[in-house]
Amino acid sequence: MKVSAIITLKKDVLDPQGKVIHQALNGMGFDDVNEVRQGKYFEIDVKENDPKKAKEIVENMCSKLLANLVIENYKIIETQ
Amino acid sequence: MKSSVITFPGSNCDRDMDVALKKFGFKNKMIWHADVELPKSDLVVLPGGFSYGDYLRCGSMASKSKIMESVIDFAKSGGMVMGICNGFQILVETGLVPGVLLRNKYLEFICKNVFVKINDKQNKYFKNVDNEILEFHIAHNEGNYFCTEDQLKEIEDNNQIAVNYCDQNGKIDEQFNPNGSIKNIAGVFNKEKNVLGMMPHPERMIDSSLSGEDGSLFFKNLINNLK
Numbered sequence: 001m002k003v004s005a006i007i008t009l010k011k012d013v014l015d016p017q018g019k020v021i022h023q024a025l026n027g028m029g030f031d032d033v034n035e036v037r038q039g040k041y042f043e044i045d046v047k048e049n050d051p052k053k054a055k056e057i058v059e060n061m062c063s064k065l066l067a068n069l070v071i072e073n074y075k076i077i078e079t080q
Numbered sequence: 081m082k083s084s085v086i087t088f089p090g091s092n093c094d095r096d097m098d099v100a101l102k103k104f105g106f107k108n109k110m111i112w113h114a115d116v117e118l119p120k121s122d123l124v125v126l127p128g129g130f131s132y133g134d135y136l137r138c139g140s141m142a143s144k145s146k147i148m149e150s151v152i153d154f155a156k157s158g159g160m161v162m163g164i165c166n167g168f169q170i171l172v173e174t175g176l177v178p179g180v181l182l183r184n185k186y187l188e189f190i191c192k193n194v195f196v197k198i199n200d201k202q203n204k205y206f207k208n209v210d211n212e213i214l215e216f217h218i219a220h221n222e223g224n225y226f227c228t229e230d231q232l233k234e235i236e237d238n239n240q241i242a243v244n245y246c247d248q249n250g251k252i253d254e255q256f257n258p259n260g261s262i263k264n265i266a267g268v269f270n271k272e273k274n275v276l277g278m279m280p281h282p283e284r285m286i287d288s289s290l291s292g293e294d295g296s297l298f299f300k301n302l303i304n305n306l307k
Contacts, residue, residue, distance in 0.1 A: 016183055070179065
């Protein structure tokens with residue numbers, strides 16, 4: 001079963017890359033941007049076929065390795 | 081005094097550290113990351129470099145390697161563990177020292193000499209160092225120290241800030257902050273101060289004909305403090 005997770009920076013953590021992307025978008029003529037925050041996306045194929053259990057396994061992975069909880073949040077966005 | 085330097089795939093300051101430790105009297109051993117047992121050591125060093133290609137987050141993969149279980153046990157039992165540059169990034173990922181190291185504020189890889197001011201001398205790393213200000217070298221892309229407000233309060237209350245970026249006269253100000261670190265923090269201790277994480281490289285300042293001698297002061301003092 002495939003589980004997808006996104007990792008995002010917490011609100012009060014500075015995201016210099018997001019800022020530069022924001023500036024580049026402005027430079028290209030995209031004027032209606034309020035803010036850009038850059039994150040990470042993971043697609044993990046686990047052996048477990050029960051969606052609830054699979055989600056728990058990936059959540060555990062997120063908290064132990066994929067995200068650093070001092071600065072990042074994680075969210076499971078889909079299981080299929 | 082016995083020391084161990086851990087080499088991870090992608091470490092590149094491990095041999096410099098080996099040279100520095102031996103120059104000042106340590107009997108040093110190089111330990112491979114896949115080893116399980118740590119030899120008897122008075123000091124364990126996690127060197128600089130780009131362990132695991134900085135994949136995921138700098139230091140994150142190395143923090144989960146086999147030998148780190150022994151290093152963490154050693155640190156928790158009071159053993160001296162020092163992480164320099166990527167070693168500092170590995171230490172924050174293990175949770176042995178608080179905070180994280182983010183990408184540099186201006187998105188540039190920084191490679192230059194900096195001055196740091198010693199904030200706390202009640203520890204075996206900096207006790208009896210004559211100078212208050214040391215000139216070290218930095219070379220990093222992710223050295224922007226960050227921690228939560230609660231963590232900052234805690235490390236300030238416990239005097240866990242080891243060194244701050246400053247000018248040559250010891251003035252700590254935003255204009256002498258190379259990477260955007262909170263409060264110009266260049267290095268921190270754990271609560272017990274046996275674990276030190278530091279972005280600047282003392283091992284690059286051990287020869288007057290190459291760069292400078294402030295690293296020599298650091299290592300000479302360190303081995304004396306451990307005796």
